[in-house]
Amino acid sequence: MGERERILAWGLIVLLITVAFGFFVSEQPRLPGSLGGSLLGIAGAVLMLVSALYTPVKRIDIVKRLFGGGRGLRTFLTIHIYAGLIGPILGLIHTGRRFEHWLGIGLTALMLATALSGYVGRYILSRIAEQLRDKKELLHGLSQNFDELLDNEVSTGPAPHSFPAYLG
Numbered sequence: 001m002g003e004r005e006r007i008l009a010w011g012l013i014v015l016l017i018t019v020a021f022g023f024f025v026s027e028q029p030r031l032p033g034s035l036g037g038s039l040l041g042i043a044g045a046v047l048m049l050v051s052a053l054y055t056p057v058k059r060i061d062i063v064k065r066l067f068g069g070g071r072g073l074r075t076f077l078t079i080h081i082y083a084g085l086i087g088p089i090l091g092l093i094h095t096g097r098r099f100e101h102w103l104g105i106g107l108t109a110l111m112l113a114t115a116l117s118g119y120v121g122r123y124i125l126s127r128i129a130e131q132l133r134d135k136k137e138l139l140h141g142l143s144q145n146f147d148e149l150l151d152n153e154v155s156t157g158p159a160p161h162s163f164p165a166y167l168g
Contacts, residue, residue: 012085019092032096041094047087054080088115
């Protein structure tokens, strides 16, 4: 994943969080029932459904072949990521930041948790795995250097130590 895509995904997450906490600032009571609000809600739901299709496409071999195998799967993963970020943003805008019933509050919380956990799984855990790989390579190199030094010391005998006279 390129740096530009990470920045774009980070920007979408910041936008999602900003929109989510925007209901503390203002409320748009007419938006959820209006035509524009309904269209935003439908578009958000469609994007979230498209995002949900990634799992069966990834797991079912026949469907995976229809999407072009591994290469098509990478493209679909990108679609999955962006649809999974933009869909909840549209869904939150659709709500008009008006939460009057426990069901709406619960569904909104689940939608946010799903989007944020996807971000954590894709970007943060991959960054941790990358850093762990680098640390393992460093450890392997240091271990080889230590083994070489140990072999040299065993074959030539212990190196003479020059201690100062007051330690001697």
